[in-house]
Amino acid sequence: MQLYVKSNKVAYSSAMSAVAVILIILGSVFENCTLFLLAAASFLMGVVFRKFGLKMALTASIVTVVLGLLLSPNKFYCGTFLGFAFYILLSESIYERRRLGKAVSKLKEWVLKSALFHALLLILVLSYRLLTGAAILETFSWLAAWSSYPVFGIILFIVAMEIFWVIFDRVYVFFQVRYGHIFIKGEL
Secondary structure (H helix, E strand, O other): OHHHHHHHHHHHHHHHHHHHHHHHHHHHHHHHHHHHHHHHHHHHHHHHHHHHHHHHHHOOOOOOOHHHHOOOOOOOOHHHHHHHHHHHHHHHHHHHHOOOOOOOOHHHHHHHHHHHHHHHHHHHHHHHHHHHHHHHHHHHHHHHHHHHHEEEEEEEEHHHHHHHHHHHHHHHHHHHHHHHHHHHHEEE
């Protein structure tokens, strides 16, 4: 019986990873809905967490990133997926503690989520110029006009990311409440 349970975990997690890799690849094909597809791929890692726990979800996330790096034409999307997946796994860890009766206040939950999101955002901002060669982009005339107002651009970027964070978090909670049970019970 133990062998069946482990093989079931591996098979289910592998299937979720395969679907997540397909979504990452589709993000490279359909550029206008990349964030939606990457978010959907990371939501699947949350489903794996709820079904099998943190260890399997981390394993599935790492497998998805490795396969995404091998198969996806746009390798940067794998890093974005990994950031989304880490955020989802933290969110699921908090939910799991609350479900087991270990009190986690809403304030502490939002502080933890906020700290992770902002740490990931800081990594993104600091590595952006290094990884993308953004100095070349700054030579374009329309971008050069905005670079004369760096404070405005930074504030606009921060506000946009804060709005994105709240929407991403609320959509994930909605997804788990509305559709999570379908994946957990295997009613696909």
